[in-house]
Amino acid sequence: MSAKIWLSSPHMGGEEFNFVKEAFDTNWIAPLGPNVNGFEADLQAFTGSTHAAALSSGTAALHLALIMLGVGPGDEVICQSFTFSATANPIVYQGATPVFIDSEAETWNMCPIQLEKAIKERIANGKKPKAIIPVHLYGMPAQIERIMALANQYEIPVIEDAAEALGSSVNGKAAGTFGVMGVLSFNGNKIITTSGGGALISDNDELISQSRFLATQARDNAPHYQHSQIGYNYRMSNVCAGIGRGQMQVLNDRVNQRRKNYDTYVKELSSLPGVSFLPEPAGYKSNRWLSTILVDPNASNGVTREDIRLALEKENIECRPLWKPMHLQPVFEKYPSYVNNVSEELFNNGLCIPSGSNLSEGDLQKVISHIKALFN
Missing domain, CATH: 3.40.640.10 (Type I PLP-dependent aspartate aminotransferase-like (Major domain))
Incomplete structure (x- = not known):
């Protein structure tokens, strides 16, 4: 492996x-x-x-x-x-x-x-x-x-x-x-x-x-x-x-590298059907701690977030779904919540993909190629 x-x-x-x-x-x-x-x-x-x-x-x-x-x-x-x-x-x-x-x-x-x-x-x-x-x-x-x-x-x-x-x-x-x-x-x-x-x-x-x-x-x-x-x-x-x-002493370098990883993912994966990213609103700067993608199964020719997760897992590539909202967690389900279903949809369709500042260019391209392969 x-x-x-x-x-x-x-x-x-x-x-x-x-x-x-x-x-x-x-x-x-x-x-x-x-x-x-x-x-x-x-x-x-x-x-x-x-x-x-x-x-x-x-x-x-x-x-x-x-x-x-x-x-x-x-x-x-x-x-x-x-x-x-x-x-x-x-x-x-x-x-x-x-x-x-x-x-x-x-x-x-x-x-x-x-x-x-x-x-x-x-x-x-x-x-x-x-x-x-x-x-x-x-x-x-x-x-x-x-x-x-x-x-x-x-x-x-x-x-x-x-x-x-x-x-x-x-x-x-x-x-x-x-x-x-x-x-x-x-x-x-x-x-x-x-x-x-x-x-x-x-x-x-x-x-x-x-x-x-x-x-x-x-x-x-x-x-x-x-x-x-x-x-x-x-x-x-x-x-x-x-x-x-x-x-x-290296924090600014770490932020810049993670932002660079994110930009590479956007450049390489945005053209895939049903795949989207979260852009920065005007005046906002994200450190892009984790790069995330959304996969709309209605527009992706049937490819789901879970298909991508399992395919990457098979290649020994760590990724994980977006956070499961607290109002859907068993331990918190008894507490009051004000919902509009946005976070539930994000949880169902979103994925965190490798984002580290020490991610090599070769490994970054490997992640990209395995994701692209699912859409070919």
Whole structure:
């Protein structure tokens, strides 16, 4: 069998080892240290956010954001349905109710029309939502300016899930910096990685300071171990942050390469019957974390997304369907949802194809040729 072609694998730049070696040489192995501070500063400089907290995961960042907004049992939080479950799980951690919002077709993210409908109905029912969580899916920014306008109108704070969107922007403003807080992820398959990790970014110093306090077990300022609040073990280690510092040095290159992969797919596959891509709206920049295609079986001579997935799997090429919407997941089916069937159709017809910045030109062409072969 030929060598595996991965969907999105880690891509080291070379400098990561030097930062990690420095952590070992100076014995800074704890979840604090110069690399943590440096990585936070790098994130602030790149995103334009004035404060950042490096954490153990994007999920941890989202959980802390909800805690700091006072989300608790009985509350409702509006959440994009078309996403990975980690967006919704922390809502349930807090004993709150997720209210799922379907997507619009222009960015595949939270639909502002369904969002306003949900806000009005929840308020009319005596349950004003405590927060709104839109997602910038696959690196494509949501219609965040419209979402923020609604959030401001109804005075509901926004937590942006930008876990997949580091390097994406709308009119030059970085994804994750529109709301009161933004969440980033550095999992192994993301645009850059710290092996595992995440961050919370904000222009609110108090929120980020509080997130660091809670993330280090909420230890009070005392000579002994004293705790007045429930804390969490959510801080990033100095070793992992060293990997992140090295990765930040090549982030722009990683974004450019993934965008180049996407452009190649568009050039080579757009002419196939029933195959389409998601273009960037005016003023939008997507990091193209994952390249995705839609296959309309009514226009593709019967070829389906699943036909492509299975054919690539047979050739040891990793790919996967688009996210299954949260309102269709068994674990979340009991929660309220506002749907227009856009995300369900995307799930049924969409496919993520190999997108890594370390994808060789030969492997890229191999993926393209196997897809084309199905249409011949």
